[in-house]
Amino acid sequence: MHQAQEPPAHPERGPHVATKRIIEFGLQPAIIVGVLVFWYFNRDLPAVYPLTILAVQLLLGALEYRYPARRDWMQARGEKSMLVAVVLVLSTATVFVAAWYDAGLAPLLSQLRTALNMDIWPHHWPILAQLFLVFFASEFIWYWVHRAEHRWRLVWRLSGHGAHHAFKRLGAINFGANHPLEMFLLVLPSALVELFFGVGIAAAGAAVLAVSQASIAHSNLRLNSKGIGWLFTTNTYHIRHHSAVLEESNTNYGCSAIVWDRMFGTFADGAVAEAGIGPTEPSLWEKFLMPLKEPQDSAIAPDR
Ligand SMILES: [Zn+2]
Numbered sequence: 001m002h003q004a005q006e007p008p009a010h011p012e013r014g015p016h017v018a019t020k021r022i023i024e025f026g027l028q029p030a031i032i033v034g035v036l037v038f039w040y041f042n043r044d045l046p047a048v049y050p051l052t053i054l055a056v057q058l059l060l061g062a063l064e065y066r067y068p069a070r071r072d073w074m075q076a077r078g079e080k081s082m083l084v085a086v087v088l089v090l091s092t093a094t095v096f097v098a099a100w101y102d103a104g105l106a107p108l109l110s111q112l113r114t115a116l117n118m119d120i121w122p123h124h125w126p127i128l129a130q131l132f133l134v135f136f137a138s139e140f141i142w143y144w145v146h147r148a149e150h151r152w153r154l155v156w157r158l159s160g161h162g163a164h165h166a167f168k169r170l171g172a173i174n175f176g177a178n179h180p181l182e183m184f185l186l187v188l189p190s191a192l193v194e195l196f197f198g199v200g201i202a203a204a205g206a207a208v209l210a211v212s213q214a215s216i217a218h219s220n221l222r223l224n225s226k227g228i229g230w231l232f233t234t235n236t237y238h239i240r241h242h243s244a245v246l247e248e249s250n251t252n253y254g255c256s257a258i259v260w261d262r263m264f265g266t267f268a269d270g271a272v273a274e275a276g277i278g279p280t281e282p283s284l285w286e287k288f289l290m291p292l293k294e295p296q297d298s299a300i301a302p303d304r
Contacts, residue, residue, distance in 0.1 A: 020067055025224045027063070028216050028234065031056060035212045036128060039205045043127075049208055053091070056212045060172035060219045069222040069235075073169040080173065082284065087176035090183060097183050101191040109195040121197040130202035134193055135209055139257040141189035146253040147266070149185075153302045159185050162294065162301060163287040165249070168276040170242060175214040175255075181291060213256035218242075225269070233258045236271065243272035244279070249300045277301065 035052055042048045068074050075083065113119060122130065149161040156162060160179025167174055178186065190210070194203035216223070217238035225234040233254050241252040251268035254261050261267040278297035286295060294301050 020222065023063060023067060024222050027221070028223055028228055028232070031059070031212055031216060032209070032232070035208055036131070036205070039131075039208050040128065043201055043205060049204065049211075050091075052208050053211050053215070056215050057172055060215055060221070064171050064220045067222070068220050070220055073171065073220045075169055075171055075173075079169075080171075083171075083173045083177055086284075087173055090176055090178060090180065093180065093183055094187055097187045098191060101187060102195070105191060106195050109192070110198065113196055113198060118197070121199055123200065127202055127205070130199065131205040131209065134190065134199055134203050134206035136257055136259065137193045138190040138206060138210065139254055140260055141192060142186075142255065143253050143260040143264070145185055145189065146255070150250055150253070150300075151302055153304055156302050157291050157294075160291045162277060162290040162298065165242060165300060166277050166282050166287045166290070166295070167242075168274070168281040170218050170220060170239060170275055172215045172219040174218040175211065179288070179290065210256040217255055229258060230262070231257060231259050237261075237267075237269065239275065240268060240270060240272050242275040244274045244276045244299060245272065246300050248272050 035056065038052060038055075039048055045051075064074070122133070125133070146161075148155045149159050150156065158181070160181040163179035164174075164177060164182065167177060190203060190207055193199065213232060217233045217235050219235050221235065223235050225236045228234060229237060233252070233256055237252045237258055238255060240248055243249045248268070248270075251266050252258065252261050253266055258267060277295065278299045280295075280297055282290070282295045286293075
């Protein structure tokens with residue numbers, strides 16, 4: 001018997017499609033340019049870092065709510081509130097960790113710079129060129145730290161990195177959903193570059209760019225990867241790194257820049273079916289205990 005074909009339930013056309021196309025191709029470049037311009041003109045303002053991160057998070061959060069790439073990844077209000085609370089506490093802790101590194105490492109690294117005759121930082125370059133230099137240099141160190149976390153079980157455990165991977169639903173807020181232990185590793189690359197080379201204010205701008213990029217990389221939005229994805233991580237690339245399948249997860253270690261993955265052979269493209277460390281998501285408490293106890297169904301932890 002012949003049956004008439006049902007029309008699609010919600011045919012997409014008009015302004016919705018146009019808005020989604022603008023988001024897909026324009027959002028990431030617009031955020032990068034907007035963050036750089038805002039930082040450039042307000043770089044002496046102490047609140048420029050938290051204000052920028054807050055604005056980027058609010059924008060991405062609102063768009064994820066209205067135009068999610070995966071509806072099943074929309075975080076419930078309770079879950080989102082818990083994540084916001086965790087991220088607020090950890091972001092505050094980051095400031096103290098950075099100050100601690102500053103006090104502890106600055107004299108040592110400054111002496112090392114002199115001893116090695118490495119007073120080579122191009123302070124005469126335009127400030128934005130210096131910013132990109134710190135950004136890519138810090139991302140180079142982070143690339144190898146992150147790769148080590150996924151290579152050796154001891155580093156995976158000690159860093160608590162598994163907790164960051166344990167979420168089954170991702171959104172922009174997940175950039176900061178890390179184990180407290182990992183704060184020491186997350187801050188380290190930029191602290192080393194800044195303090196060893198005696199960079200100055202450009203390092204603060206690079207940190208703002210890196211966190212904005214990491215927010216975009218976790219966002220639940222449909223974004224383009226072509227062109228911009230030669231240098232910068234896109235959410236397609238980073239969500240692949242969050243895959244619950246080991247082979248897919250062991251790619252794309254750059255959380256803000258992707259260029260080092262391309263250079264060192266760990267870059268991969270393509271969508272993934274599922275995020276997380278395995279079929280189920282551990283509770284918040286189980287995530288916190290991951291340095292001591294890996295959940296039983298974990299599939300992406302290094303085996304040695
Ligand atoms: Zn990872």
